[in-house]
Amino acid sequence: MAVIKQQRQAFASNIGVVRADTGAAEMWRGVGKLADTIIEGSFQQMKVEAQQTGEELGRTTKLGSLRSINPETGEVESSLISSLAAPDSFGSVARQAYKSVIETRYVKQIEEDFKFKAAELALEYKDNPNAVALFSDDMADFIEQSTKLTAPQFQQVVKDMGSSLLASNKINLMETAMLKDKENLSVDFQNTFTSDQSDLLKMFSNNDPIMQSDAGQNQTRMLANIEDNRLAGIITSEEAQRYRQSLFETRADGAVARIANLVDASDEYSAVDLNNVRDVIQRNGGGLTDLPEEMQAIVSEIIDMEVVNEFSGDEPVDVQRVFSQIQTHVETSLSAAQARVSAKESAEAASQTETQKTQKIKDKDIKAQNEAGLEPMRTAFERDAVGFIAANDFQSAFATFDEFDKTINSLSKSKIGDKGITEELINSTTRIARQRMLTAMIDKSTSGLNSADTENFMDYVNTSGDQGKLTGDFKTAADGIIKAMDLGIDRKELTRHGGMIAAARRRGEQKNAEATKTQKANIRISTGRGSSTNTADSTVLDKVVTGGDEAFFLKPEAVAQRNIWGRTVMSSGVLPLSLQQLMIGSFEGKMYTPQQQQNLFVLYDQFSRVPSTDGSGSVVNMWHNSKLTAEQNGFFEAMTSIVKFRGYEDLPQVMDDVRGMYQNKEALKIKTASMFPDGLNNFMIEATTDGPMLGSDIPNPNIVNDMKPYIEYLIAGNAGKEDIVKLTRGFYKQLYPETKGMVIDPAFGTVNRSRQALSAIFPNADDQQEVVSYLNASLRNKFAIDDKFFSLDSGGIKDGESFNAYQKRISSSNRLRLMPLTGAGQVTDNTRYMVVEQRVDGSYAPLMAAVRPSAPPIAGQPASVPVVQQVLFDVAEMRKAVPEAEGEPLDPAKLAERIREQESGRTEFKPTIGGGFAGQLLDVFKAF
Amino acid sequence: MFQMLGTALSVVSSIQEGRARQEEAEFNRYQMQMKAKQTMIEASQRANQRIADFNSAQNNNEAFFAFLNRDPSDQSLKSFMSKQKDIAYKDAAQITSQGFMEASQTLMAGKMETVKGQNALRAGYLGAASSVVSGIYRYQQTKV
Numbered sequence A: 001m002a003v004i005k006q007q008r009q010a011f012a013s014n015i016g017v018v019r020a021d022t023g024a025a026e027m028w029r030g031v032g033k034l035a036d037t038i039i040e041g042s043f044q045q046m047k048v049e050a051q052q053t054g055e056e057l058g059r060t061t062k063l064g065s066l067r068s069i070n071p072e073t074g075e076v077e078s079s080l081i082s083s084l085a086a087p088d089s090f091g092s093v094a095r096q097a098y099k100s101v102i103e104t105r106y107v108k109q110i111e112e113d114f115k116f117k118a119a120e121l122a123l124e125y126k127d128n129p130n131a132v133a134l135f136s137d138d139m140a141d142f143i144e145q146s147t148k149l150t151a152p153q154f155q156q157v158v159k160d161m162g163s164s165l166l167a168s169n170k171i172n173l174m175e176t177a178m179l180k181d182k183e184n185l186s187v188d189f190q191n192t193f194t195s196d197q198s199d200l201l202k203m204f205s206n207n208d209p210i211m212q213s214d215a216g217q218n219q220t221r222m223l224a225n226i227e228d229n230r231l232a233g234i235i236t237s238e239e240a241q242r243y244r245q246s247l248f249e250t251r252a253d254g255a256v257a258r259i260a261n262l263v264d265a266s267d268e269y270s271a272v273d274l275n276n277v278r279d280v281i282q283r284n285g286g287g288l289t290d291l292p293e294e295m296q297a298i299v300s301e302i303i304d305m306e307v308v309n310e311f312s313g314d315e316p317v318d319v320q321r322v323f324s325q326i327q328t329h330v331e332t333s334l335s336a337a338q339a340r341v342s343a344k345e346s347a348e349a350a351s352q353t354e355t356q357k358t359q360k361i362k363d364k365d366i367k368a369q370n371e372a373g374l375e376p377m378r379t380a381f382e383r384d385a386v387g388f389i390a391a392n393d394f395q396s397a398f399a400t401f402d403e404f405d406k407t408i409n410s411l412s413k414s415k416i417g418d419k420g421i422t423e424e425l426i427n428s429t430t431r432i433a434r435q436r437m438l439t440a441m442i443d444k445s446t447s448g449l450n451s452a453d454t455e456n457f458m459d460y461v462n463t464s465g466d467q468g469k470l471t472g473d474f475k476t477a478a479d480g481i482i483k484a485m486d487l488g489i490d491r492k493e494l495t496r497h498g499g500m501i502a503a504a505r506r507r508g509e510q511k512n513a514e515a516t517k518t519q520k521a522n523i524r525i526s527t528g529r530g531s532s533t534n535t536a537d538s539t540v541l542d543k544v545v546t547g548g549d550e551a552f553f554l555k556p557e558a559v560a561q562r563n564i565w566g567r568t569v570m571s572s573g574v575l576p577l578s579l580q581q582l583m584i585g586s587f588e589g590k591m592y593t594p595q596q597q598q599n600l601f602v603l604y605d606q607f608s609r610v611p612s613t614d615g616s617g618s619v620v621n622m623w624h625n626s627k628l629t630a631e632q633n634g635f636f637e638a639m640t641s642i643v644k645f646r647g648y649e650d651l652p653q654v655m656d657d658v659r660g661m662y663q664n665k666e667a668l669k670i671k672t673a674s675m676f677p678d679g680l681n682n683f684m685i686e687a688t689t690d691g692p693m694l695g696s697d698i699p700n701p702n703i704v705n706d707m708k709p710y711i712e713y714l715i716a717g718n719a720g721k722e723d724i725v726k727l728t729r730g731f732y733k734q735l736y737p738e739t740k741g742m743v744i745d746p747a748f749g750t751v752n753r754s755r756q757a758l759s760a761i762f763p764n765a766d767d768q769q770e771v772v773s774y775l776n777a778s779l780r781n782k783f784a785i786d787d788k789f790f791s792l793d794s795g796g797i798k799d800g801e802s803f804n805a806y807q808k809r810i811s812s813s814n815r816l817r818l819m820p821l822t823g824a825g826q827v828t829d830n831t832r833y834m835v836v837e838q839r840v841d842g843s844y845a846p847l848m849a850a851v852r853p854s855a856p857p858i859a860g861q862p863a864s865v866p867v868v869q870q871v872l873f874d875v876a877e878m879r880k881a882v883p884e885a886e887g888e889p890l891d892p893a894k895l896a897e898r899i900r901e902q903e904s905g906r907t908e909f910k911p912t913i914g915g916g917f918a919g920q921l922l923d924v925f926k927a928f
Numbered sequence B: 001m002f003q004m005l006g007t008a009l010s011v012v013s014s015i016q017e018g019r020a021r022q023e024e025a026e027f028n029r030y031q032m033q034m035k036a037k038q039t040m041i042e043a044s045q046r047a048n049q050r051i052a053d054f055n056s057a058q059n060n061n062e063a064f065f066a067f068l069n070r071d072p073s074d075q076s077l078k079s080f081m082s083k084q085k086d087i088a089y090k091d092a093a094q095i096t097s098q099g100f101m102e103a104s105q106t107l108m109a110g111k112m113e114t115v116k117g118q119n120a121l122r123a124g125y126l127g128a129a130s131s132v133v134s135g136i137y138r139y140q141q142t143k144v
Helices: A024-060 A092-125 A131-149 A152-205 A209-231 A237-265 A271-282 A293-303 A319-350 A354-372 A375-390 A394-415 A423-445 A451-462 A472-484 A487-526 A535-546 A556-560 A562-572 A577-587 A594-608 A630-646 A651-663 A665-675 A680-687 A701-716 A721-735 A765-783 A803-810 A875-879 A892-904 A917-927 B002-067 B075-142
Strands: A816-820 A832-838 A844-846 A848-850 A868-870 A872-874
Touching: A024 A092, A024 B002, A024 B075, A092 A131, A092 A152, A092 B075, A131 A152, A152 A209, A152 A237, A152 A423, A152 A487, A209 A237, A209 A487, A237 A271, A237 A293, A237 A319, A271 A293, A271 A319, A375 A394, A375 A423, A394 A423, A394 A472, A423 A451, A423 A472, A423 A487, A451 A472, A451 A487, A487 A535, A535 A562, A535 A577, A556 A562, A556 A594, A562 A594, A577 A594, A577 A630, A594 A630, A594 A651, A630 A651, A630 A701, A651 A665, A651 A701, A665 A701, A680 A701, A680 A721, A701 A721, A765 A848, A765 A875, A816 A844, A872 A875, B002 B075
Parallel strands: none
Antiparallel strands: A816 A832, A832 A844, A832 A872, A848 A868
């Protein structure tokens, strides 16, 4: 056994290290965070306080003004922005806040200074004729100086602000000046009018017939003057009416004065006579013959005043009211005169001494002489001057004026201070005389000129020869006028007068131009070159058709008589202007009543299917060559199509729907695509193609085109697909019956169906046969045609046979057909058909024949030559064949209802009204 | 007032935080030195034990050879004994060397703690200075 030896088993092993973490650092870090919070919070608070302090100081610091004048330099002063720096003690926050406020105030202060200066200058120059120029110059100087004084960084801002203010104020000043000018002209006119009116009253108050005649001419001139001023915008229409009325009142006052003078001057008359005059005027002339003879004429003048003509201008005026007011004025004047005469009579009665009476008469005579002293002189001068001017002798006129001037001035010198003749009166008389002479010269000189040359003449006169080019006699005359006129006094009057002449001539020239335009349009229309797009042409047609009644086409008679006036429109090829404008208004949604709207659709329909004038039998849409746009035509074509099917019920709503449909075509496309994935056209072609079993598989594109807008309308109106499919097939079968070899409808081309097929009017087969027999009899009896005839074909198109082949098969040299003149559409009794026969080449030609004489020729007299004419039948005539068959025509709205009922199996059999038993049996068969 | 108080607090806290971190680092350095010494002691102990084990085994072997009547001066036994000794001493040397290296690493880490502590103190002073400058700057901004 081996010896066991002890070995060491315990060793000192590594006990690792202890990482120190006393938490002291974390504690101090916490203290640091607390310190940061305190610092941040107090910093924000200090910033706010600094900003408030800066702004407050900025608001309270006193700014200088640009308008402050330095007494030493005499120049404008302003506080420079550099002197408005923030205090050094301010930190950056307070400094920035202060700067922002102070700069805003600084700019605003400058703006205020500019505005104040502008107001100051405007006030200073407000009465100066050159106010605008002076204001502009001074204000511009001020702005320039101010800009130099402001700190460089603000100079551009201040400059822009100043320019803007200058422009704004300048415009205001100009407007004010213009208004003032206008006001001056108005005041001037008023003053002249008042002066002239005063003269007129004197003249009308005078019993002298010559004076009365002159007064009448003056009144006419003043009325024309009022109208010219109204047209020139110097007075308003209301003012013009007041002036006109005032003139008539003046005339009435003159008449009243004459009556009062009669009473005053004669012992035979008294205030009682004036009362009688009042009574007669109140009764509009009743009892006139009971008045004294002398008074009758004057009272008649008042009663018969032609007020109406003068108040029937552009502005509508209640003439009756005006006349009544004049009558009231006369009544007032007469009442006053009566009171005065009564008072005078009373006073005279009270007067006891003959001396007093004599003295009064003397005073009256003296006063009358004074007052009338200048008037006859001026009237005499004017008469002479007008005579010279009429004879083109301006020099003599000037000489006469010089003489008149001297005379009247010498009179004034000797009479100044006398009662009734003042220097103002003399000046006024001279001014009026001179201005009337000069205006008469202008009238004479420009009498042969047009408006442009008249303006040129007046430019020359008004600018004293600086502007306007004149030569020869015109220059001589104008120079004479310039020499004679007193620029400061006469220029405005002459300018206004010349302007009025030019304006009147321009109006005349415009009227002449209109007349020429109308004449040319007449020629174009009569030679077949008229066009609906030409305003002049369509205006002429408008006048011809409506007689100037712009609402004619909205009235029921327009529709009732459309076949009469429509012929004129169709033969001229021009649509009346107002009709086109109404159509455009309808498209734009103007508020017409449903009935008016319906009228417009009927009229659109009428002229959208007009037979071509080339004899081809095709139809044209006159609206396509009119003022209507393609979009507008599209709208009306859609609407006329839709109302064919839907009727006119809820028309405004339908119109809105169609407008919406056209405005939102994309939505319609999406709806259509979702309902008919293969396309609406494909569906409609399929739905309107006869199946081979029925004799043809030819598509009917024209029927598709006819129905498509309505089907689109239904889709836009969210109708169900099933409903649309039923309606489309039902309409096709029942609304477009087969033509059965009787009707050729150019609107439907090579399709064996038409809305105007005979069976569309007479659904009963027996009735159709009756109509054919009647037509054949008419041909024989009326036109002596017995080798050509109509015939119904009941076989129809065979399987695989084309329309043309079918027509050829059933054609013979003596077979006739009916061709509707107005194309497809709702059949009415007025629908006309022309009779056509097929040519060898397959085309159709109208049948021409002479009417059989109603009586045999009388022996010994030559037989009348028969006139060959086109053979036509209308529906009303066809109805004579089956008078009992007055059933309702195929109404699409009722038909739609019927189709829905039939499809749902809820309908009851409704036999066709009238017709024979066979027809009713056929109806029964169709219904089931 | 609050601005000044905050700044002062910030200065004090920054310096004190630096100091605290330095003290912690100093403590860590001392711990590292201790660990290095322990590592050296442990390595010496293990090396001694290895030599002791060898000596014990050598005695056993010699006794066993004697029991087998083998001449200890036999070349083959000599060679065997020499080899055994060589292995044992190489192990002892290896153990000592390993311990020395581990102790050196730990001492190095201790020195790093010293540097870290010094830097933390400097950061504390810098933070304090930064607080003072920031306080002055804010005052300049907001003074009125």
